[in-house]
Amino acid sequence: MVSPILELKDINKSFGHVHANKNINLQIHKGTIHGIIGENGAGKSTLMSIVFGLYQADSGTIKISGKEIKLKSPRDSILSGIGMVHQHFMLVENFSVLENIILGFEGELVFGKNLEKAKEDLKNLCDTYKLNIDLESTISDLSVGFRQRVEILKSLYRGAEILILDEPTGVLTPQEVDELFKILRSLKEEGKTIVLITHKLNEIMDLTSEVSVMRQGEMVGHKKTESTNKEDLAEMMVGRSVLLRINKSVTKPGNSVFSVRDLVVKDDLDVTRVKNVNLDIHEGEILGLAGVTGNGQTELLEALSGIRKIESGEIKLFNETISNKNNFFDPKRLKEKGLAHVPEDRQRMGLVTDFKAHENLIFGYHHQEPFSKSSILKEKEILSFSKKVMEEYDVRPRSPNLITSNFSGGNQQKIILSRELNENPKVLLVGQPTRGVDIGAIEFIHQRLIDMRDKGAAILLVSVELEEVLSLSDRIVVMFDGNIVGEKINKDVTDRELGLLMAGVA
């Protein structure tokens, strides 16, 4: 029996009171693609950061090819043949590809001979794995997909035999995902070992031969991928059975209540990000807006919700102009008209994370009764309201006095949703409602959005998660480079088609 290329035994790691990894055991075999799956906060990234030497385990042993090793820093791990592609790329944006790759492994004090050799070696690696990267280009000019390839190339150049990828597909288009998977398969062919951390069940089924499941810091099971299925894995991840498909009835959309005509919006740097957008959202429908991050969705959503001035065009709510070139309704007035907004970046715009939960639960509505009277906040009413909605939206823990940043991402999102949905808005603008939210909470949030729709609300859903757009929307539009490049009725469309639209090639 060949010893596994990577073996973890009884790994423990705590951050303060949080026991992030409890007695973790894991065996990974050479030449396989091994999936590690679990909800956000299950401890996957912590575990892999220990393997990469970024964190040190409180106890436990790590063996590589049967030999016990101590990993005190990323340097030790790199020299032991471990490479890691982080979720947030570890690249210096204003450096060239070459500079990023040689960083820390320059091999000489003054650049000269070794730099030329590095270029040669890198060109060969690029050819072998068909990475197709220009070494001289600057990182900030590269697309996300290419930046990820640079990370992979960086690890390979440093001699990685085991390549760990942390949530690699979160920021990619379906086409880029295909490309990535091709690269990973060819790495496997060459005998490399790949560890794939993800919360996406499809990827596990597609790519891996073995899968390990983590829940709340513990390893709850190891499976051969061929002998399991998505439902089983989801249940292991969450600890109870989960509905992967949303129960959604077909409704008949009513009149258009929110309309956008010839909208042009610029960002803070005066770059035109929304070029010419026309949209209608009807009563009782969810309109999904798909697109790769950075194609103008953020600016569009900000303009629609009254926090960004528009350059030209017109936005109408119930046939009343709420925004044009000269002036626009601020969010307070829009709220009074029945429009609610769940912002994309919940920590920056949706919440004051240093404030208590009950304060965040009423922001924007704090000046209304029953929360205040004659400009004085009524604490008792606020607290009893908070308790009520926290129950209703299953916010955990149910502590209205807890500082908001101490809630998990999913529960923070529930705080925003309960605030915005409580007034039964007629138009709801939602940005990335489940980004960084775990599977159990996603199910809950999706169900709430469907309920709102069934009550007749007009909902705009902006999401980079294609699966989310597909499972919730009645109608889908795709945004690319500031324009709406396609509109589809949900039931007639595949993710392939949408992917092509998102990439701007269709």
Add this chain to the structure above:
Amino acid sequence: MDSLADIASLLNSTFRISTPLVFAAMAGLFAERSGVIDFGLEGKMLAAAFVAAVGAYFFGSPWIGLLLAILACVSLSMLHGFASVTHKGDQVVSCVAINILMIGLTTALAAAWFGQAGLTPTLTSEQRFLEITLPFADALQNVPIIGLVYSDIISGHYIFVYIAYLSVPIVFWIVFKTSFGLRLRAVGENPSAVDTAGINVFSMRYKALMVNGVLIAFAGAHLSTAVNANFFREMSAGRGYLALAALIFGKWHPKTALIACLLFGFTDALQIRLQGVELPMIGTIPVQLIQAIPYILTVVLLAGFVGKAIAPNAIGQPYIKER
């Protein structure tokens, strides 16, 4: 030929006056490129000036004074690092503490040791650096153009002036052509990338601060043991801040920072030259107004003409590895 001589003397003073600015800007460049704000250039320059003067006086050699000044400044930089790199304190607060401490400490020590608040004894010519006449400068004095440029502008400066201008291409070479420079720039842009590349972020920042201490010591020694023959209270006179402005104005790049330093030095030289001079049409400009020129220029340049100065991405942020 009178106006030519005027210009030559104006340029000569420009180079002299810019010297401490150049040292300070290069010192600041190392710290800030590594991601550590150095608002404390002023205090360190003051400390160096004091220590250099005292050292030269006690040991009878300006070189020993310089050496002690380097030790003092490196220690202060390490203190800044200890507070803001190791203990992740606020970098600006740490710098302000150093600046205020040095104003008080130098004055108090001068009073305690020499009985004069804020003054050190005047150094003899053996105890200080003297102006260097370059070879053939006297012989070429009367050759047209060459004489003017070589003998009147380039020759006859203190050693620090030559070191300062020589340091700029060396700094450029270190920062952009060596692996140390690559790591330095990376650690100021994205320390996580440096950490995951297997380099210790903290030790990189300490190394940068060490170079910073050495360079700023030259600026102080130049003030008290070369252009002046003693230390006096607050003799750095805001040059540390001005150098920082030049560094920002120069977008953290050695070449452009040098140009900014020279520009500030030139306006200062000009204001000295213009004092009491009667200009056609305008008449005599009040001294106070003339003296304000360099500072007005600083504000105007920083406010509008520089374009957006993009600082190293991670500047001012202590590196925190674990959540």
